[in-house]
Amino acid sequence: MNPVRAGVLAGLTVAAAAAVEFGPLVLSVPGGLLLAFVLPGLALIEAIFRPGRRDLGMVERAVLVPSLSLTVLVLGGLALWSAGGHLNRVSWMLVCAVTTLVTIGVAFYRALHAPAPAPASAATAPRGLSQERLIKDVLPLTLAVLLLAGAGVWSFADSVDTYDLTVSTLSAGQPGQAGADGNRPVQVSASGLPPAEGPYRVVLSGAAGAELGRQSITPGADGNWTGRLTVPGDERVTVRLFRGAETAAFRTLIIAAAP
Amino acid sequence: MGDQPTSDGERTPEEATAKAAEPRPEPDEPGTGDAPAAGPADSGAAATTEEPTAAEEPAAAEEPPAPAEPAVSAEDTAVIRLPGAPAVDDTVLITLPGPPSIDDTVLITLPKKPVGEDTVIIRLPDKATAAKKQAGEDTVIIRLPGAKPKGAKALTTARKRAAGDDTVIIRLPQAPQKKAAGRAVVSEPPIEDTVLLQLPAEPKPEPRTALDLGWAPWVLALSSLGVVLVALAYAGGRHETGWAMTAYWAGQVIVFSPVVFRLLSRLAGVAESFVLVMGLAANQYMLKWMYSPDQFRFPDELQHWLATTLIAESGDLFRQNNALPPAVHFPGLAEMGAGLSLLTGLPVTGAGTIVAAVAHLMFVGLLFAAVLRASNSPAMAGVACVTYATAMHYLFFNSMFLYATAALPYFMLTVWAHRRWRTGGGARFLALAALGIAMTTVSHHVTAFALVATLLLLSLTELALERPRPWETLIPPALALAVVCCWIGFVAQDVVAYLEAPLGRLASSLDQMFGGAAAEEGGPTKPVPLAQLAVQGLGILGLLVLYLAVARDMILRKDRDTWRWAALVGGAAFFAGNGARFLGSGGPEIAGRLSTFTYVPMSIIAAIAIVHAVRIVPPKDENGRRWLSVPPPGVAVTTGRRLTNQVYIGTTLITLLMIGARTGGWPPVSALLPGPYLAAAYERSVDDFGVDAARWQERNLPRESRVGGDITAVALSSTYGRIDPVREVGELYYATSWTPAEQTIVRQLAIDYLVVDERLGDLLPSDNAYFQDDPMAGRITEPLSDTQLGKFDKAAAISRVYDNGTVRIYRMEPS
CATH class of the missing domain: 2.60.40.10 (Immunoglobulins)
Structure with missing residues (x-):
């Protein structure tokens, strides 16, 4: 993990923790989602897998991030409670944030003492957003997301309208x-x-x-x-x-x- | 299932398939892992994979390379890329290892280096064999990379190919200077058994990038239209419109089938396949969520909502939960929900919905990752995932806010990590497997047992097939067994008693079936509609045919791949589990729950059969044997009309399985759409009248109060009401008058309150019973009468303490 990456990840962790602790709902939701599903897993992957070696594929990395993050949430909560702690917003935020920061430190330390990584493979993603990619990928994906969002919001509203009764x-x-x-x-x-x-x-x-x-x-x-x-x-x-x-x-x- | 070539730390599956056109070394080089092992799961793609080195893949290197078999590619198309630089020698020599198949399939082994210029030389192995070929069998199609568009050529046949297409067709009967279709010219073979092709110069094909999404975005956009259609159907159901069911089935097919079709075309790379699979999982989760988007309605979800709420409110684990006592000691899901709720500030229902969605997607992603690693075939990984999406419980039970939903991804994570460890990934993967075991164990009991069994199966097959025996493979199952036993022994002792009841019923049913014991008294169950049975039966039959074809293929090949054998044994367990459907009234539920686990190997077997087109009816060999004929070595590279047929037939079969799962899974057909209240119909029985009564209990009754009622009332009272539920109260409701006998039951069960929903007098139960352990189950021919429901108002020692016009609550006064 290079210093810039470690710094960004650590900064994001601190910002997410602050948003969870002090922010309004509009900030605590993304902050909480990052702490619960993303940041601990990202840091753990960097710490567990040797720098410079690509032991994990893109697919594995994508699924391991939330898996390991939730592992921190669950096993960390279990350990904290077993040690007599109380599971509330602060304690869970600290479990996630401290674990993330410590593992970022471990990953950074390992990177410092590991040999320089091999150059990246020739198979790289095209840079920028070309017009072809815009039509081929972005447009249909945007359409799909809009359709799903529209269907979801409408379903929610319809369900509430149908079932929400005043019971006397x-x-x-x-x-x-x-x-x-x-x-x-x-x-x-x-x-x-x-x-x-x-x-x-x-x-x-x-x-x-x-x-x-x-x-x-x-x-x-x-x-x-x-x-x-x-x-x-x-x-x-x-x-x-x-x-x-x-x-x-x-x-x-x-x-x-x-x- | 073949071996992944990428645990060498140098190339991931994405990179391997992204560099699909690189010429590869001879397959009999050491250190090729098990990728070239004989068998259908070695997806046929010699040109697209790169094997780990022996030094970095010790476990893989131990596996003996299969002789004279091609390595395989992520797609079923042999792709040959000519070297790009003009100055470089750009000839590829292809040697046919044996006689071409009688269909349009050719096995191609790429040599170490290209020779010559713009030329492909195909050496025919045996002139005598070649002479036996019949008309129509003399064509080899070699597909070159860089298609434009890439996805458009899968379904074209040789006859339809036009100039400009990047497929070369070679006619094997050698005629001097015969011009083949397209741009290739077949010249006089320089030697007797060689066909020389001169390829015209053409621009260097655009390399596939690791993040090439192909047609996935458009396919998912189409699939999302299906989601909109199902949303319309749900709204139609709520407002009781006639077209809703048609829209529902059309939407289900549109959500599902385009993704299956694209995956079966075998043109999608890793990124495209993964995006397709995850997009389908997300869309299908939307179908589940939109059924009841504003609140949890299924009783089990409400039970876990309470468990989560208790942790969020109290900050303590293992708090008593009367709604589902065993869940207290498996807090994985509740911790996830409570943690997310506290961190984000969202209500428990919102946090639970997100947790269930993420867990569902994680499970699908990990299944994809595990199969991808095992087969190195994105097509196989994708098809396995979409086949698993046709499991009975996939759409609802395995996506609900239930503790099994939280455990399933860690079950799959452990299997994936086990695979990586056994193929030389190193101790870090064993550590990940240990984490997966711990998470599964603290999340769900049955999934933890299934994990122990799965790890044991993987280890035993490895021990049985590998020489020298790798005893270290027993570490994961031993560790899992120890962790599960410790957790149950020291923390979750009550789960033993909890599981005793269903196991007892299962044993009793087996005794009735095989031991001749008398059947329990019970009414007839509601007959399943014939059309529903036919769809489900056809699906199971189709799976059985595929299973038998793969089994025959593996046996005759003398396949020694441990994971394929484990999948085969697991597939057999799937069919055995389906037999549990006939074991009494609880049979279908047991079969459904078993299939959550046994359908994983079955899906892999089905994917092997479909992707590799394993011969269901094999051709006769030279000895006239059909069923005992040894399959040709290697993997068929399917093209042309045969591939077209496979795509259509495969899509139809998997869609049929999906329809069978929707009709036989959850919700039942009568409640596929949301709508007005139905009696004892789980999600369809939860409305504001029942919820308000439960909320009143929560505000006004002591927590230790014992409250009885019908299935829905008990579910709501024990969750929103937070009281102690009493479920076996059917007799009190069926009585036509309140007598000392009923008073005795009340005393024996220590009932404090009874909830009476007057709609039980209007509607028959949807599931044959109004109550749990209903004494009239299966024999109810008319709703409860006014006399039965009204007797509570006449009993002197009963007070009616709550009335909302539909639901009433009665207090049992001391007499």
Whole structure:
């Protein structure tokens, strides 16, 4: 690894670590992706394989970079936790960044003490972006990426539009202990109630169907409401939520009698 | 499978194929590795490879070179490049080692040096043999490099070639001054068995660069159109349109088949093949992701979402995960997801999607790298990868956010590193194999077991075939066995109990099948549609034919390549694993899971058969024997119409396999498209009603609460709800009234809550059962009745504590 390459890699590692630790999402995402999938693997390859020898082909190098990077993430995390460490953003960032910097140092040291590499093979990529390459490679690949991106974004939006529903719920917590009057308090909550579809009311009825009470409720702007109801402790009580002028209950709860 | 020529540290496979036209030394030189070994996997490309030196490739040099066989090229076309400089002697002498094949195939061994000027001399080996040739068998086609365009000539036949094409056609029956097609002139043979060709002067062909992507970008652009079509189909499924299924199948074929077609044409170099394979893998991952792009819906993915979330929230490993207890002790995937989520700030779902995608691509890339190293043929590596893409579980299970997805690339990394180590790569590759073993072991139990078995198979075949026996080959399997045993013995003891149940069912099924034990009581399973069976059956049959052809070829050649034999044994395991389909209700799942591993060698065998056109029906030899006739030495160089046929037939077969995998794999045919809620249909059963109920549990119930429900409810409650799931609750739902018997079950199972989805009263289950261990599995003829679902409202000791209009949660009160 020559000094320029080592310097660039080390600088990138420090920048990625800083972005992860201090940057907003727009910086921490690329920084985190580099630390998780790229930089440790790149440095490890440089350190493991002897400078000047091309033991790895292009394909192998391409697949080893993320493989070794994730190995650092997983085995490094395992080692850190085994040593009593806590796995959080800082510790994982340090595991990846320190490993990368140390292996860059090892690769640099080996390069200093290794014989000069053989000249590169005659099979080299053409320099620059020729018009032929633009048409033959860049244009179709750009088209492919745009198609995939378009399909992905549209699929995501369609799925969210299709499945994202506002769910209206009525729920009850565990009833409290019965008081001296034999009644128990119970916390009842409702959510997902569009104010426009109101007014809403809660009706309590006993086991025989007799109405025990009713209460109008006004959900907040977020569609939620919560309140404490008092129900007889020795009777099975049904709590019905009605919406607007509807005569059938919108949601129903049943509170069993105290044992 | 031939040997890679590049571990000498001087040339990589990319460079070897990039310098495709260099004349090469005689194949019987020492140090040629196993590349020229007899057998179909030595891809026929004498002119394109460079062998490692004996000094730098000790392991390869130990392998005896096969006599009188050509070395092989990355492509199935013998390429001869004339020396470029005019002053240099630019004649190539080609000696035919034996009689030409009866078809349009000729084996060519290049001599050490070119002689003469602008001339190719072909010496016919045996006049008597040559005289036996029939009409139509007297043509040799030599394809020269520097085609323009490079990809256009694969499918042209000899008759279609026009001037300007860079193919020379030589007619063997010697006639004085016979003019052959194109630009070559056949002159009187200077000696009795020699044909002299004078090649016209032409510009030096443009050398292929290591990064030549060929037609890959355009092929991938076309493939991406298929992705768009499938995206349309998914949207159509969500909105229940009639054309969606047609668009789905058209899209699947467009995504897949152009890549297969291009790879089978054998004109793609390493870079092009690799880009094609990775592009296909990326496109197919898109197909998986677009099914449910906004959230994980498959229960197993939700289980690993929880495991990842627990690590990200707590910073601790091995936290209890009620949804999938054994996954706790295999934290590889969860660490990847949690680490990425913490490093990037992305939510766990987003980080998990990226991790699964990268792991999927890594696996495909490593499979490509391993086969490329073993065969030195990008065509073979590419075809093996696209054939593997037709595995039952490839598209969904092996791409999901599951712990097996994280382990599979390291399984393949270990196999690749083992190969590099055994072919003289040095101790660093053994160290990489050790890393792969460690990562596989901490990621997934079954993959770790499969890795031990695979390494053992590779070692045993090497021990059986190599002399002197290389005992050091046992180091990787021994190390893998030790690491796996230590991990299970000291960390993941619970996996033994976890695997006992499926193994017990398997043993029970085997006992029923072979031991005459009585079958377990169970209802009939839903019949598989005949068309689906036919497609799958044809695919398996096609693979079996290819497998038998390769096996025959290897046996009759007395092949001694250890990796080919290992692949052959692994291929046999694939067919045996398919037999597991018939072992009871869990058979198909076991067969599918086995195929994840056994399909790797099967894909390699299929690639050998397809790329090298191994004769399925061999010609009769001079003794009139057909099936016992020894195949001609070396590898067939296929051209012309035969190559055309191979490309079309191969593309059709692999596409058929892909369709069979989509119909028999996951999701089931009834849920191939996303859409409205289906009962007990895994991904298709997860919607906001169920998720909201689970979220309510997470906010309001103690973590130790035990909650029962149907398959979907339990999956959501145990993951989003983070409670302790109770799965065997079917009897409570099938009862028509709440009696002391049901109360007893509740006490025995310590159930605190039951989740009831009223849609179970409207829809039949998609997979024969509403519940896990459903007592009515396979016998359900109508949805649950109002009485069955309504009895909970009438029981005195039950409270309904949550209602969202579709899903209700009942609390079991102490009585």
